[in-house]
Structure formats: C-alpha cells, structure tokens
Amino acid sequence: MTFTDRSPLYAAVHEDGINRMLRHLRRQRPSLFNYATVGFTQYLRPLLCAPIDATDQVLASGQPLFTTEQPLPVIGAVRPIGLEFCLQVTDATVDLHPGDTLTLPPELGTLADQQFALRASACFGLGCPADGTLRNLVAEMEAAAAADILATRPTANPQTSPRSTSTSPAFAAGDSSAPDVVTAGEVICFCLQVFGVGHIQWTTVAGDPEPWLATRLDGLEVVDIETVPPSGLEDIVECYLKQVVELGILPRLIQPMERLMFDVTRMLQDNAPNVGQQVTLVPAAVPADVPHNPAVEHDELRVYVKIQARRR
Amino acid sequence: MPHLTVAASEAVFAKTLELVVDAVGFEPAGSHDFGAFRAGYDGRLVLAGGDVELRSDGTIRLHELDARWEKLELRLVLELPQLQIGGGCFDGPLGGVVCLPAVTLFRGSPRVAVTIDLAPFVRHELTLVGTPRVDYFDPATSPFTERCQQVHTALDIDDTKTQWRVYCDPQTIDFDPFDLADTAGDLLVDAFSAAIEALLPPGLGVIRDAVFAAIGSIGDLVRTLLDIPDDIAEWLSDLFNVSFGLFNLVLQFVADFFGRCVSFYQLDDPYPVFPATDTLLAVSVPIEDLQATVDDLELVVTANVGE
Numbered sequence: 001m002t003f004t005d006r007s008p009l010y011a012a013v014h015e016d017g018i019n020r021m022l023r024h025l026r027r028q029r030p031s032l033f034n035y036a037t038v039g040f041t042q043y044l045r046p047l048l049c050a051p052i053d054a055t056d057q058v059l060a061s062g063q064p065l066f067t068t069e070q071p072l073p074v075i076g077a078v079r080p081i082g083l084e085f086c087l088q089v090t091d092a093t094v095d096l097h098p099g100d101t102l103t104l105p106p107e108l109g110t111l112a113d114q115q116f117a118l119r120a121s122a123c124f125g126l127g128c129p130a131d132g133t134l135r136n137l138v139a140e141m142e143a144a145a146a147a148d149i150l151a152t153r154p155t156a157n158p159q160t161s162p163r164s165t166s167t168s169p170a171f172a173a174g175d176s177s178a179p180d181v182v183t184a185g186e187v188i189c190f191c192l193q194v195f196g197v198g199h200i201q202w203t204t205v206a207g208d209p210e211p212w213l214a215t216r217l218d219g220l221e222v223v224d225i226e227t228v229p230p231s232g233l234e235d236i237v238e239c240y241l242k243q244v245v246e247l248g249i250l251p252r253l254i255q256p257m258e259r260l261m262f263d264v265t266r267m268l269q270d271n272a273p274n275v276g277q278q279v280t281l282v283p284a285a286v287p288a289d290v291p292h293n294p295a296v297e298h299d300e301l302r303v304y305v306k307i308q309a310r311r312r
Numbered sequence: 313m314p315h316l317t318v319a320a321s322e323a324v325f326a327k328t329l330e331l332v333v334d335a336v337g338f339e340p341a342g343s344h345d346f347g348a349f350r351a352g353y354d355g356r357l358v359l360a361g362g363d364v365e366l367r368s369d370g371t372i373r374l375h376e377l378d379a380r381w382e383k384l385e386l387r388l389v390l391e392l393p394q395l396q397i398g399g400g401c402f403d404g405p406l407g408g409v410v411c412l413p414a415v416t417l418f419r420g421s422p423r424v425a426v427t428i429d430l431a432p433f434v435r436h437e438l439t440l441v442g443t444p445r446v447d448y449f450d451p452a453t454s455p456f457t458e459r460c461q462q463v464h465t466a467l468d469i470d471d472t473k474t475q476w477r478v479y480c481d482p483q484t485i486d487f488d489p490f491d492l493a494d495t496a497g498d499l500l501v502d503a504f505s506a507a508i509e510a511l512l513p514p515g516l517g518v519i520r521d522a523v524f525a526a527i528g529s530i531g532d533l534v535r536t537l538l539d540i541p542d543d544i545a546e547w548l549s550d551l552f553n554v555s556f557g558l559f560n561l562v563l564q565f566v567a568d569f570f571g572r573c574v575s576f577y578q579l580d581d582p583y584p585v586f587p588a589t590d591t592l593l594a595v596s597v598p599i600e601d602l603q604a605t606v607d608d609l610e611l612v613v614t615a616n617v618g619e
Contacts, residue, residue, distance in 0.1 A: 003319035004610045010319040017315025020617040021585060021597050028595040029586065063592050255585075263579055264318045264613065270468060271331040299313070307324060 007284035007304035011261050015096040015116075015299045022092050030054045032252055034066035036086035039127060039181060041068070049123035049189035050090045071181045072126070078144040080179035081137070084127025086187070087244070092120040097296050107221045108197050114296045115197050115218065122241065123191040130185025137182065194241055196220045200294050200301060202283055203254065210281055213294060213303070214254045217246050257281055260303055268307075277309050314601070314614035325372075325611045326364035328576055329480070332467070333359045333377065338565045342556055349390035349538055353556060355431075356382045357565075359438065368608040372442050372480050374570075379436040379487070379562070386548070388500075389425040390537050392418040392511065415513075422511055426503040430548070433496040436488040436562075442570055444604040444611070445481035449578075450474050459565070460573040467574065474582075476602040477575035478613065482567050489559050490552040497544030501531045508533065577604065577613060 003010040013021075026033050030052050040048060041064075052065045071082025095101040095118075099111030102119050111117050129137065196217055203214040220242045225234040258265075258281060265281065272279040284290050284304035295302040320328075337359075343352030362377030399414030447454075451472055464471055534540070540547045553559040582596035598618030605612050 002607075002609045003317070003612060004321040004324075008321040008324045010317070012317040014313050014315045014317075016313070017617045020315065020619065024597045024617075025585065025595055029592060031592065058593060061593055259585070262316060262318045262583070262613075262615075264320050264577060265324070265328075266578070267332060267576060268324065268328045271334075300317075309327075 006290045007306050009261060009264065009281070009305040009307065010302070011264070011305070012300040012302040013260075015094055015101070015301075018094050018096070018301065022094065026089075026092070027053055027055045028058055030058065030065045031063075031067045032249060033089040033092075034086070035069050035088070035248075036066045036125075037071045037082075037084040037127070037181060038068050039084040039184060040066065040086055044084055044086075044127060044184060044187060047125070047127075047184075047187035048086055048088065049125040049187070049191065050088050052088075071179060073179060074182070078141045078148070082179045082181050083129075084181060084184045084187070086123075086125040088123045088125075089249075090121045090123055090191070092118065094118055096299050096301060098299070100299070102195070104197065105195055105221045105223050108195055108219050111197060114292055115199050116296050116301075118194075118196040118198065120194045120196075121191055122194050123189055125187040125189040127182070127184025127187050129182045133183055133185060192222050192224045192237070194220060194222050196245065200296060202257075202294070205254070208256065210257050211283055212254045212256050213260060215250045217242060217250065220245065257283065257303065257305065261305060265307070272309065276311055278311075280308050280310075281305050282308055314603075315616045316599075316614060318613045320611045322364070322366045322609060322611075325366065325576070325606075329364050329374065330362075332574055332576060333362070333374075337382070337466075338562065338569075340558060340561050340565075342558075343387075344555055346539075346555070349388055351389075351551065351555070352387045353385060353552070353558065354387075355384040355558075357562060358382055362438070366606045366608055366611065370443060370606055371483065372444070372606055374438070374440040374442070374480070377438040377440070379438045381431040381434050383429065384431040384434055385427055385429050386500075386551075387425065387427045388504075388538070389423055391421050391423050392508070392537070394418050394421055417513070418511060424504070424507045424511065426500070426507050428496075428499050428503050430492065430496055430499075433492050433499075434490060436490075438488075438566060439486040440480075440482050440566065440570065441484045442480040442482045444606055445479045445571065446602055446604055447477045447479060447575070448474070448581075449477045457568065457573075459568065463569065463573050469574075469578075473580050476579045476581055476599060476615070478577040478602075478604040479571050479575050481571040485563055485566050487559070487563055487566065490549045492545045492548045492552075494543075494545045496548055500544060500548065501534055504534045505531075577611075579613075579615070 003012075034048075034052055036044075036048070054065055058065070066086070066088075069085070069087075072085045073080065073082045093102065094116055095111070096116045097111055097114060099115075099117050102117045104111060104117055108117075197219045198215055198217040200213060200215055202211040205212050220238050222234055222238050222241065225237060227233055261281065265279065269279045282305065284293050284306050286293050289306070290304045293302075293304045295304075338357040339355065340357070341352070341354040343350065358380055360378045360380065363375045365373040365375060367373055395417040397415045397417060398412050401409045401411040404410040449471075451474070456471070461471075463469075531544070535542075535544070538547070579599055579602065580596075581599040583599050584594050584596045586595040588594040600616045600618040602613065602615040
C-alpha cells in the first residue's frame with residue numbers, strides 16, 4: 001500500500017514531531033501558555049509559579065511573555081478590587097492513538113480509536129496580600145462603605161468618594177478604568193497534572209475557502225485533587241480548565257490545511273495561474289475515499305487531500 | 313519513524329513539473345569570428361509537454377519534452393571581395409587588339425549582412441532521467457548563477473530564506489542535436505542573393521548573365537565565401553552544434569535547470585507554523601534530515617523536527 005493510493009496528496013506528522021513542535025511553540029510563543037495579571041510584568045515577575053522558558057529571540061524582541069488578564073475579582077468588595085494571579089501551562093505532551101506513551105487516569109478510560117491523549121502541567125498562583133495590606137484595605141473598605149451610607153444622608157459631603165483612596169499603597173498601579181489591584185505580598189502556587197482526550201477534525205473559518213484543522217477536547221481530568229468524600233471541587237476545577245483549553249488555547253492552534261501539506265503543492269499552486277488555472281486543496285471524502293480524514297492512528301496525525309484544478 | 317511525511321502521487325508530481333517547465337525559457341546568444349566571416353545567433357528556447365514517469369528504480373523520467381525555439385536568429389556578416397569581370401585584350405581576327413569591357417564588382421569590398429530566423433526549421437526532443445537530490449539552500453552561501461536568478465524571477469521564487477530544496481538531478485539527458493532541413497539552407501541562399509544583388513551596380517543589362525556566368529550562382533558564391541564544402545543545411549547544423557557549441561549549451565542549461573536551478577519541492581527551514589502578529593514573532597520549527605525518494609507510484613518526502 002502506498003501513501004497516495006487513496007488520495008493524490010498525503011501528509012502525516014508523528015506524535016514525536018508534534019511534541020517537539022509544542023515545545024518550540026511554548027518557547028517561541030509563551031503568551032499562549034502563560035496568563036497573568038499585569039503585576040507579573042513588574043514586581044511579581046520573580047514570583048511566577050514557574051519561570052517562563054522563552055527563546056533568546058523572544059526575550060530580545062520584548063514581546064509579551066504572557067497574556068495579560070484582568071485581576072481576579074474579590075467578590076462582594078465594597079468597590080471593585082481584584083487579586084493578582086497567574087495560570088501557567090508548564091508542560092504538554094501529546095500521545096496519538098493507540099496511546100502507548102501516556103497512561104490515562106481511569107476516569108478517562110482507554111484512548112478510543114482516532115483519539116489523542118494530552119498531558120499537561122498547569123500551575124495557578126494567587127497574589128495574596130500581606131497582613132498589613134489587608135488591614136489597610138479593611139479600613140479603606142469600611143471607609144468606602146461608610147461613605148456610601150453617609151452619601152444617603154442629605155448632609156453628606158459629595159466630595160467623599162470611594163475612589164479617593166486609589167493611590168493607597170495597598171493597590172498596585174494599573175488602568176484607572178479597571179478594578180484596583182491589591183498589592184500582593186506573596187504568590188501562593190499550586191500545580192496540577194491535567195489529562196485530556198480529544199479528536200481532530202476539519203473546520204471552516206470565515207474568509208478562507210479551504211478547510212482548517214481544529215482540535216476538539218472530549219474529556220479532561222485533573223489527577224491531583226482528591227476529596228473525601230468526593231466533592232464538586234475537582235469538577236469545578238476541571239470545568240474551568242476545560243474552558244481555558246477549549247476557549248483560550250485550542251482556537252489559537254487551528255491550522256490551515258495548506259500548511260499541513262508542508263508546501264508540497266506550493267510550486268503547483270504558484271504556477272497554475274500562468275496556464276490559466278487555479279489549484280485548490282480539498283480533503284478526501286469520508287468514507288468514499290478514506291475511512292478517516294483527518295486520521296489519528298499509528299502514532300500519527302494523517303491527512304488525505306485531493307486537488308481541484310479549474311480554469312480561471 | 314520520521315516526524316513528517318509528505319507524499320504526492322505521480323499525477324501531482326507530473327503536473328508540478330509540467331508547470332515549472334512551461335514557465336521558463338532559455339535565451340542564449342553568441343557570436344564567433346571565423347576570419348572570412350562573422351556569425352552570431354540570438355535564440356529563445358522553451359520547453360513544453362512531455363510525460364513524467366516515476367520509476368521503481370528511484371528515478372524520474374521526463375520523456376519527449378518538446379524543446380522548441382521561439383526565436384533562433386542567425387546573423388552572418390561577410391566581406392565581399394572585389395571582383396573584376398571581363399576586361400582583357402586579345403588579338404582580333406582581323407588584326408589589331410580587341411579589348412573586352414571590364415566590370416568591377418564589390419568595389420571597396422563592401423560588407424553584406426543577413427539575418428535569418430531558423431526557429432521554424434529546428435525542433436528537438438528532450439528526454440531526461442534524473443534522481444531526487446536534496447540540497448540545503450542558504451542565501452548567504454549557496455552559489456547561484458545569473459541564469460538561475462532570471463529563472464527564479466520568472467517563477468517568483470523567494471531566494472531570501474534558508475530552505476531545503478529537492479531537485480530532479482539529471483543522470484542522463486537525451487537531446488536531439490541541430491539537424492536543419494535543406495529549406496533552411498535555401499533560406500540562407502535566398503537572403504544572401506537578395507543582399508548581394510542589391511550591391512550589384514545598376515545598369516548591368518545584358519552583361520548581367522555574363523557576370524553570373526563568371527561568378528557562378530549566388531549559392532556557389534556563398535559557399536565559396538563561407539567555405540562551405542557541400543551541403544549548406546549540414547554546414548548550418550554544424551555551425552550551431554559545434555562552432556557555436558549551442559548543443560552543449562542547451563545540455564548544460566537543461567542540466568542546470570533541473571539539477572541546480574529549479575527545485576520541484578522546497579521547504580522553509582525553519583518552517584513557519586504560526587505567522588507573526590503585530591506584537592508577536594512568528595513561530596517556526598527547525599527542519600532536519602529531509603529526504604526525498606520516488607518509486608513508481610509516488611514521491612515521498614520525509615523530515616524531522618529539530619530540537
């Protein structure tokens with residue numbers, strides 16, 4: 001059997017290649033794996049849960065090492081304030097079916113046909129204010145609450161505003177329109193190992209007639225949280241991390257089909273217009289042409305592609 | 313197991329090569345001083361058609377490509393020697409000396425130049441057997457001929473990036489030498505006839521036939537002046553094959569074109585995985601150990617992702 005007996009073009013990436021690509025991606029685009037509040041660009045930088053591993057080129061370019069997030073809101077605070085935090089994915093490994101590299105936790109079962117497994121380490125750090133800061137904040141919140149009450153009295157001084165204390169050393173400098181950020185005295189970290197299973201499928205994106213390859217998460221399991229008796233805590237963490245992965249990370253990893261073909265048709269596509277033709281790539285049909293496309297099998301991600309040429 | 317595998321069927325590979333071949337031409341020009349005359353040529357050779365066959369022995373066969381001259385202008389310049397026709401005196405039968413009128417032709421040894429386009433008379437077929445050869449292209453260090461640069465401009469090939477390039481490296485090239493038909497020789501004689509007749513003095517009148525009887529036909533004159541032994545068409549063929557060395561030039565062009573100049577597959581190294589944004593650099597991965605093989609059904613390229 002040949003690679004192209006079912007479609008004229010074929011491309012495959014072995015899981016070892018994918019894992020190396022992930023490592024390059026993590027070092028060259030650390031902002032995809034690291035999320036933190038603005039304080040971590042300044043005084044909290046040394047307190048990240050894990051040092052950010054970036055290439056010299058990235059460090060020299062001055063590009064952001066993490067995606068800046070809004071502070072974690074303190075629920076019920078008299079006026080909007082938030083805590084510094086960071087979320088870092090420090091490691092990620094992919095194992096394509098048949099799944100002979102990673103051992104999945106029992107909750108995820110056995111890796112199904114055409115699925116991939118994912119293992120990642122995720123660290124969450126919370127910027128916790130020092131006791132002194134907290135005491136100051138309590139006083140400020142009481143003052144703010146009192147100001148609100150006084151404001152309801154006819155004799156209240158309208159100049160008294162909760163925002164008047166925003167220069168307090170209890171708050172880190174930040175955008176005046178954003179919630180005030182509480183100055184952290186320390187960063188408390190915990191790290192979890194996360195496993196996931198998923199599949200890969202074609203998807204369409206606006207503005208591009210050719211399909212893209214997208215990753216879908218079918219399940220996620222955090223293995224380091226155990227409560228007796230079992231509680232919703234682990235489920236909540238898993239739910240949240242699933243949103244981070246599915247809504248934050250994976251959408252940024254979709255790839256146009258053309259790039260997956262590693263330019264094997266570049267010469268063809270570039271020169272077809274010279275003879276009045278336009279060449280486009282389309283996935284081979286399932287099941288008419290191939291049983292699975294994309295296929296995740298034999299430790300490889302495989303795509304089968306056909307060529308359509310039409311007169312311009 | 314290689315990290316990356318890409319395969320293209322024979323049909324895709326053939327179409328790619330066909331388009332590459334169609335997109336370029338070879339424009340040789342040259343001249344040579346033969347002493348008695350000077351000759352030059354200016355041509356444009358294009359390749360088209362042909363079949364591509366991937367073979368089980370790991371070779372690629374480009375079969376019966378049509379190598380056609382869009383232009384093949386031959387320019388010949390020669391100096392006509394001054395000729396004295398007639399004249400001379402002899403004793404008349406009735407006594408006395410009779411002197412015949414004399415005509416001097418080509419006084420001052422004028423130059424005559426003709427240019428003929430031999431493109432319609434020349435047709436070659438090209439068959440090439442090559443093997444995939446992988447090169448690593450580095451703009452800073454890889455040698456690059458001017459001719460290649462022109463071809464790359466025509467094909468819009470980006471030579472600013474380091475790349476793996478896979479060529480069809482010719483092992484054998486079978487190219488028909490120049491073999492001009494007799495009609496090409498006739499064209500040359502006709503062109504010279506017109507040019508030489510234009511130089512004959514007006515009013516030759518009745519002695520015109522005598523002039524031509526003296527110098528022979530224009531064809532004979534041309535043969536004499538150009539030192540052509542017998543067959544003009546054969547002489548023309550030799551002129552291109554041997555004297556100009558155009559046959560070898562075409563072979564060299566074909567060898568360079570396929571073997572060094574135009575790769576049928578190229579992969580950037582590092583290979584861009586995610587493009588740059590306003591604030592972020594592009595993400596790219598190093599490509600190592602690229603290899604290309606063919607069998608009778610497909611081209612397979614494998615590579616690894618570097619550390």
